[in-house]
Amino acid sequence: MALVSVAEMLKDADREGYAVGAFNTNNMEIAQAIVEAAEAERSPVIMQASQGAIAYAGLEYITSMALLAASKATVPVALNLDHGTSFAQVVQCIRSGFSAVMYDGSKLSLEENIAMTRKVLEIARPVGVSVEAELGKIGGTEDDITVSEKDALFTDPDEAAVFVRETGIDCLAIAIGTAHGQYKGEPKLDFERLKKIRALTQIPIVLHGSSGVPDEAVQEAIRLGIRKVNIDTNIREAFVWAMRRELEKNPNEIDPRKILGPARSDTVETIREKMRVFGSSGRIK
Ligand SMILES: [Zn+2]
Numbered sequence: 001m002a003l004v005s006v007a008e009m010l011k012d013a014d015r016e017g018y019a020v021g022a023f024n025t026n027n028m029e030i031a032q033a034i035v036e037a038a039e040a041e042r043s044p045v046i047m048q049a050s051q052g053a054i055a056y057a058g059l060e061y062i063t064s065m066a067l068l069a070a071s072k073a074t075v076p077v078a079l080n081l082d083h084g085t086s087f088a089q090v091v092q093c094i095r096s097g098f099s100a101v102m103y104d105g106s107k108l109s110l111e112e113n114i115a116m117t118r119k120v121l122e123i124a125r126p127v128g129v130s131v132e133a134e135l136g137k138i139g140g141t142e143d144d145i146t147v148s149e150k151d152a153l154f155t156d157p158d159e160a161a162v163f164v165r166e167t168g169i170d171c172l173a174i175a176i177g178t179a180h181g182q183y184k185g186e187p188k189l190d191f192e193r194l195k196k197i198r199a200l201t202q203i204p205i206v207l208h209g210s211s212g213v214p215d216e217a218v219q220e221a222i223r224l225g226i227r228k229v230n231i232d233t234n235i236r237e238a239f240v241w242a243m244r245r246e247l248e249k250n251p252n253e254i255d256p257r258k259i260l261g262p263a264r265s266d267t268v269e270t271i272r273e274k275m276r277v278f279g280s281s282g283r284i285k
Pocket of ligand 1: 083180208209230
């Protein structure tokens with residue numbers, strides 16, 4: 001199967017009311033784990049690469065792994081750029097074979113964000129690459145957000161309506177209380193805000209920083225219109241915790257495969273659990 005775009009993938013999710021997991025890859029083992037989990041769960045899957053992943057593995061390696069994985073897969077696989085901030089990089093990703101890009105202009109003013117996102121759409125649309133954009137500021141878990149800060153940082157539903165109408169994006173990443181990284185306490189999601197955004201935009205909504213959000217909260221968010229759930233931290237944890245366990249068990253082990261193999265297996269299990277929570281399991285016959 002060739003890579004499919006995220007927009008294409010989210011059509012069925014939107015119709016049936018589930019979400020597709022977007023899992024960050026950094027190396028071969030994680031890329032393999034993402035596709036292995038999708039095959040085992042008969043689930044569509046989005047593999048994505050962050051700025052860090054591209055710096056670490058290189059754009060060509062990431063693209064080659066995803067293209068190879070998709071060509072062998074019997075379930076739909078998408079390859080998405082996560083938090084693209086440079087137009088040049090978006091172009092590079094599209095040219096190298098990505099089926100979707102996220103352009104993150106959330107640090108810009110609304111007008112600039114609209115202008116840049118439109119520019120991305122102009123080059124992505126003709127080649128069938130779907131576009132996710134972000135409005136509002138998704139924090140880091142170290143950021144303590146007070147109630148008064150919420151309105152400044154969280155996505156404004158009316159702005160979201162304008163943004164979606166003016167750009168024509170395929171899906172929108174929003175800030176409703178999740179954060180990137182490991183949470184210290186339990187994150188509280190602003191479901192009312194999500195409900196309003198969804199009602200005003202009518203497009204698939206994306207939840208970032210979803211690792212560590214309780215399953216019930218994620219499922220409630222999916223009920224209210226979240227169609228793509230990003231998971232990075234939980235994958236890092238599964239991978240590194242397994243490596244640590246194997247190294248502690250066998251401190252003299254010098255075969256990387258004996259450490260990385262179990263890390264890959266644990267990552268598969270973590271991703272499979274997420275797919276069941278998101279309701280994407282068993283969607284592909
Ligand atoms: Zn993110």
